[in-house]
Amino acid sequence: MTDRALQNRLPPLHQAAPRSLYVHIPFCASKCWYCDFNSYVQSDAAKTRYTTALLRELALLAEEYQTSGDRLRLDTVFFGGGTPTELPLCEWERIAMGLREQFAIDESVEWTVEANPGSKSDHLLAALALLGVNRVSFGAQAFEDDLLKAIGRRHDTSAIEQSVALAMSAGFSRINLDLMIGLPEQTLANVQESVRKAIDLGVTHVSVYGLKVEPGTVFARRQAKGCLPLPDEDLEARMFEEARARLAAVGIEQYEISNFAKSGAKAHHNLAYWRNRPYLAAGAGAHGYVYGMRYENVKSLSLYEESLTNERRPLANTRAVSAQEAMEDSVILGLRLREGVQKAAFAADHGVDMGAVFGDVIRPLVECGWLLEDAASYRLPVALLPVANEIMLRFLRE
Numbered sequence: 600m601t602d603r604a605l606q607n608r609l610p611p612l613h614q615a616a617p618r619s620l621y622v623h624i625p626f627c628a629s630k631c632w633y634c635d636f637n638s639y640v641q642s643d644a645a646k647t648r649y650t651t652a653l654l655r656e657l658a659l660l661a662e663e664y665q666t667s668g669d670r671l672r673l674d675t676v677f678f679g680g681g682t683p684t685e686l687p688l689c690e691w692e693r694i695a696m697g698l699r700e701q702f703a704i705d706e707s708v709e710w711t712v713e714a715n716p717g718s719k720s721d722h723l724l725a726a727l728a729l730l731g732v733n734r735v736s737f738g739a740q741a742f743e744d745d746l747l748k749a750i751g752r753r754h755d756t757s758a759i760e761q762s763v764a765l766a767m768s769a770g771f772s773r774i775n776l777d778l779m780i781g782l783p784e785q786t787l788a789n790v791q792e793s794v795r796k797a798i799d800l801g802v803t804h805v806s807v808y809g810l811k812v813e814p815g816t817v818f819a820r821r822q823a824k825g826c827l828p829l830p831d832e833d834l835e836a837r838m839f840e841e842a843r844a845r846l847a848a849v850g851i852e853q854y855e856i857s858n859f860a861k862s863g864a865k866a867h868h869n870l871a872y873w874r875n876r877p878y879l880a881a882g883a884g885a886h887g888y889v890y891g892m893r894y895e896n897v898k899s900l901s902l903y904e905e906s907l908t909n910e911r912r913p914l915a916n917t918r919a920v921s922a923q924e925a926m927e928d929s930v931i932l933g934l935r936l937r938e939g940v941q942k943a944a945f946a947a948d949h950g951v952d953m954g955a956v957f958g959d960v961i962r963p964l965v966e967c968g969w970l971l972e973d974a975a976s977y978r979l980p981v982a983l984l985p986v987a988n989e990i991m992l993r994f995l996r997e
């Protein structure tokens with residue numbers, strides 16, 4: 600097939616119905632000093648208006664993407680933020696009812712809600728479990744009170760322990776903790792302690808993220824003034840390796856660059872992203888990928904609500920993904936996973952073998968041991984996952 604023919608054909612991936620839904624809840628109790636996510640401190644009245652708009656958007660999405668008149672079946676639903684547990688229970692009840700009206704959701708769906716440790720989310724957890732939420736992801740970040748204060752978090756270590764215990768007693772068997780490394784004045788001992796506490800709490804999934812200083816944040820301003828004492832690259836790499844080794848020692852295995860899980864506890868919603876599956880997204884600033892189009896919603900809450908009051912999708916922009924770009928996405932996202940890119944899945948999604956498209960990139964990488972090939976997959980050696988970006992870039996044609 601010529602390059603132009605490859606570029607112009609419609610890959611099977613772009614004819615597949617989405618089975619995942621991301622919902623953005625843009626509310627937080629306060630703004631953390633490193634955060635540039637689309638989140639705001641708002642009143643309960645504003646949360647009610649937002650929920651009303653969100654329910655309209657879900658109805659529009661359901662109508663647009665239903666198949667042959669049947670409600671679209673979802674396998675995973677993920678509420679991220681922001682802090683979704685900043686929504687009061689009455690809004691969650693409306694959302695749960697709206698979701699079930701608009702989409703086909705059964706007990707097998709993986710329904711995750713992000714939460715922050717601390718008072719507000721605690722009383723909600725049991726109620727969310729009754730509404731059908733079956734996975735909770737806590738933004739713990741660290742188990743050192745001074746460090747939590749120094750990054751602008753509102754909770755302390757005891758709040759994390761209390762929230763995890765409450766989640767377990769509410770019946771959640773799938774619990775994630777987010778941990779951060781590379782924080783100002785963080786030491787290797789701090790990271791060891793965070794990982795030890797996470798393990799002791801008995802959670803099934805841990806995400807370990809390095810701090811990125813984003814423009815417009817408190818940390819960016821401090822860095823510009825030269826008063827943000829961050830660990831150097833070598834120390835941050837040692838922090839990550841320390842976390843990886845300690846988690847692996849207790850059977851919480853790395854399955855993606857930043858994610859670790861006990862057996863059977865991988866996040867299916869996130870796996871759908873990394874396997875380059877299509878997904879719907881709703882909420883202010885949310886991004887979706889469906890039938891070959893990537894779309895992004897408006898970030899502003901007032902524009903979001905105004906658009907939906909007028910029964911219009913709140914789109915900021917849409918972009919068609921070419922067949923070539925879709926193949927590059929499948930490789931770049933798939934190489935984040937330890938399982939790598941599955942040859943059969945690539946061929947099914949794109950109608951062509953990965954080796955036929957990227958052979959010139961694959962061969963030298965395999966020869967020098969930077970890419971492993973077996974009958975079923977191409978994957979990176981575990982030791983190279985921390986520098987995966989440098990290898991992935993070679994698969995970009997432009």
Ligand code: SF4
Binds near residue numbers: 626634715
């Ligand atoms: S809780 Fe999360 S989304 Fe909210 S400000 Fe902090 S980092 Fe950002």
